[in-house]
Amino acid sequence: MSELQRRPTLMDVAEVAGVSRALVSIVMRGAPGAAESTRQRVLEAARQLGYRADSRARLLRSSRTKLLGLIFSSSQPFHSEIVDAAYAEASARGYEIALSAVASGRPEARAIETLLDVGAEALIIIAPTLSADDLAQHARQVPVVSLLRDNVGDLVDSVSSDDYAGIAIAVDHLVSLGHSRIVHVDGGAAVSSDRRRETYRSEMIRHGLQPVVVPGGPGEEDGMGAGQILQENLPTAVIAFNDRSALGIMENFRAAGIRIPEDVSVLGYDDSHFAKLSFVQLSSVSQDAPLLAAAAVGRAVDRIEGAKSPGSVVRTPHLVLRKTTTRAPAGN
Amino acid sequence: MSELQRRPTLMDVAEVAGVSRALVSIVMRGAPGAAESTRQRVLEAARQLGYRADSRARLLRSSRTKLLGLIFSSSQPFHSEIVDAAYAEASARGYEIALSAVASGRPEARAIETLLDVGAEALIIIAPTLSADDLAQHARQVPVVSLLRDNVGDLVDSVSSDDYAGIAIAVDHLVSLGHSRIVHVDGGAAVSSDRRRETYRSEMIRHGLQPVVVPGGPGEEDGMGAGQILQENLPTAVIAFNDRSALGIMENFRAAGIRIPEDVSVLGYDDSHFAKLSFVQLSSVSQDAPLLAAAAVGRAVDRIEGAKSPGSVVRTPHLVLRKTTTRAPAGN
DNA sequence: ATAGTCTTCTAGATCGTTCTAGTCGAACCA
DNA sequence: TGGTTCGACTAGAACGATCTAGAAGACTAT
Incomplete structure (x- = not known):
């Protein structure tokens, strides 16, 4: 040997x-x-x-590691897309990325410690669940950038997608297709679920329509359950909290013989890998993972290299139309 | 500030x-x-x-960091499950895990360098694509454990799932349900695709049946394409390379009005998160991610803590029966 | 009393770099 | 001529930990 x-x-x-x-x-x-x-x-x-x-x-x-710490959740496919893009951007700016996952039995705090141990000069946390105070605590040691969440206090940078605008264009789109009975299946306890729900409500009211929210969650099974409830009084359009939830909703409808988009239009959120599959073709609100990732990496690097004050970047999402949304059925 | x-x-x-x-x-x-x-x-x-x-x-x-380097591919959901389990096992053995992803534009070699830079004492690579020589090269510096691939030379440890056994129980199961026209949709260039394909062939022959292989790949779209080919001469059962491919196949069938499992039984491989969904209920060969992950972490730690010679651990997969397989239709 | 053994603690070297503060000529300038 | 500047190079002190060797004191054994 x-x-x-x-x-x-x-x-x-x-x-x-x-x-x-x-x-x-x-x-x-x-x-x-x-x-x-x-x-x-x-x-x-x-x-x-x-x-x-x-x-x-x-x-x-x-005392330079040229290392950016990135925390993601291993169970969220959308996070993986951000990770991919972050690698590209970091390497373009001369940095490397150290990853740490939040998994079952492995809380965010633990992930943060690991990254600090290997010497990350800044932390990018995707959809952090820690309190603003806890985040601020860490921000005293290294720059912290919150990705996909913006109410994080003023010691922490944030890069997020404009949920107001995202939901607004979703509602606008459906209204312009003649829908009036548009229901929102929310994200339960997920980050940014509250904001999307409230924005949905006010946008509906702005259009003179009646908001209806069905409780959901971030996973397929949550959507499945929501679908069941939706069937009792079928709307003509559904805005799901995310693509995974949309999938569950659609599967539930499919099993009941409800046609998409002929009977119900379904709109997802995230424009994930999944939405793009040829047999899914889910219309979805795209937060544009590559752009978000690039912005987050950019902020982190700027802070490391001297930018004093934290700031927040908000990107406007856009609609990607595929095959799950269409005009409202006549007579509705 | x-x-x-x-x-x-x-x-x-x-x-x-x-x-x-x-x-x-x-x-x-x-x-x-x-x-x-x-x-x-x-x-x-x-x-x-x-x-x-x-x-x-x-x-x-x-030269002690108590850090294990783990390399995975961000686009493979099955890898995420392994990552989860690896965290748990590593922390039980007093080690931390440093992650590095293989992504587009970020080859395995780059991922390895990053991990060595942050001081990983051993490397666990999920389904490595590097040549055995390249792996051996790195194995001279730190212990290297290959996960899900076993032909990696004798300087590198390997922990893998027994693909022979996995395919054999898949074929056995379908045969015992009375199927004789069983087709395999392979994994194209994916790691372990060759072995599964060849095992399928010899198992079919052992049972006195005619093997038929349809070219596929590791993704949903690959399965979709294979489904199209399968329709031309529909078998009574299909063994897919993995769950994602199985999904594509099933979607293609569904669009053509082919019922599962009444008309065709479909068997996946990996028993991923997806297979477990209530509206999928895909029968699948489980490689048992947590066990594999634990074994890999175990080997890595053993090597770090003094075990001289690399070894290989092979785990036998098992069948998880759900709703996509059933008896062969009468008359076949 | 002397030597030996433990336990608890410390000084100082060390790992492989980068950084600071020079030294040493040669060239330049008035 | 003597002073300044400049380029090429080096000695030695960091960085923040671990490790080796050994000191100081308490206790035991002879």
């Missing part, structure tokens, strides 16, 4: 190249202050030894 | 507790050699200051 070999250090390279440690350091990180000829000699020595900087030592000294 | 305060160091704690740095170090890592009374005093001081050990400094000196 081959030994785990000790990796070469700056000192080793310095000896081979016949210069000091410090100079090798200068050359390795491309800093100015070395003659071109020696630079080449050092690089050659490094190559020959297979030298790779020990990031732990480097970071210990410079 | 309040300053971002410097995080407290051993020295700070030592001053507050009125002891030396070294003693604080002893207390913090629970090493023997401190009187109970001082231990309490130090712990209290640490708590009060909110002290957290700096893992970089610790690693630099001792």
Whole structure:
């Protein structure tokens, strides 16, 4: 069995190249202050030894890790899309991302600790459930960016999607298709469920319509249950809290022989991977994960690199129309 | 605006507790050699200051981080289930997990580097796509455990599910229900697709049946496409490469008015979150994510803590019967 | 009393970097 | 000529932990 070999250090390279440690350091990180000829000699020595900087030592000294902590929930597919996009943006800005998941038996606080342990310079938390106070607590140590939630106090940055606008365009769209009996299946205890519900209510009233809210939740089964309730007095259109819930609603309708969109239009929220599938073709409000992720990474980097005051970025979502919404059936 | 305060160091704690740095170090890592009374005093001081050990400094000196690197693919829901379970097991064994995702534009090699940079003591890679040689290369630096793939050379540990057994029980089950025209929709270029396909072939032959393979892939759309082909000459049962593919197949059938399981039985693989949904009830081969995750974490920890030789653990999957499989229709 | 053993604690070296504050010539300037 | 500036380079102190060696005091054994 081959030994785990000790990796070469700056000192080793310095000896081979016949210069000091410090100079090798200068050359390795491309800093100015070395003659071109020696630079080449050092690089050659490094190559020959297979030298790779020990990031732990480097970071210990410079207290820079170029690491962004990202906290997501492993059970939310939409979060995965954000993670993907965040990687791209971070790497474009010269940062790496350290991930930590919130899972069953692993609360947000624990995820935060892990990320601080590995040296994250800022924290991006997707849909944080901690109280504004707790978040502020952490924000005293490192910049914290809340993604998809904006009522987080003024020590914490936030990047969110405009839920008012999202629900408003959803209602507008359905109204413009002639719907008047539009029901909202809410997200129960999920982050931003309250706001979407209330916005739905006021938008309906603004249009002179009667708001009806059916309790739901963020998962497929929640939608399934809501579908059952909806059947008792079928509306012509449903705005679901998210795509997963919409799926449950649609499955419930399908089982009962209710046609979509002929009998009921269904609108999702998130425009997730799932909504795009050819056999789903769910019309949905897109929060545009890549843009949100990019904005969050951008804020985090800006804060790390000196921006003093936290701020909040709000992006306007847009509607992606597919095949689950259509004109209201005649006679409604 | 309040300053971002410097995080407290051993020295700070030592001053507050009125002891030396070294003693604080002893207390913090629970090493023997401190009187109970001082231990309490130090712990209290640490708590009060909110002290957290700096893992970089610790690693630099001792090369212990108690950190396990876990690499998964953000687009695979099944991987998320493993991640969940891995967290639980790792924390039970006193380790933390550092995650790194493989995403578009972010190859496995990059994910590995990130994890080594934050100081992972071992790497667990879910369904690695790197060559056995490349994996062996990394295995010279840290223990590497391959999860869900076992042909990884003998420098790398592997924890996998027995694909032979999995497909065999799938075929056995369908045969015992009287099916003879059983088709396999394969996983295309996905890891372990080849093995499942070949096992399917030999199991069919063993039962004196004619194997038929339809090309597929790991996603819903792949299953959708395969469904189209299957319709041309409908079998009585289909074994899909995984649950996502099974979903696509079922949707295609449903659109064509083909009933499941009355007309065709469909069997998935992975027993994912999705298969369990009340309106899906997909019969599936379960690889038991929690057990696999626990085994992988176990191997990684064992290797870190001294086990010399890499080994491979193979777990036998089992069938989870729900509502998509039934007796073969009469006359087939 | 002397030596030996424990227990509890500490000083100082060390890990592999980066950073600060120089040194040492050579070139430049008036 | 003597002073300043500049470029190339280096010694040694950080960074925040762990580890080794050993000191100080209490206790035991002879």
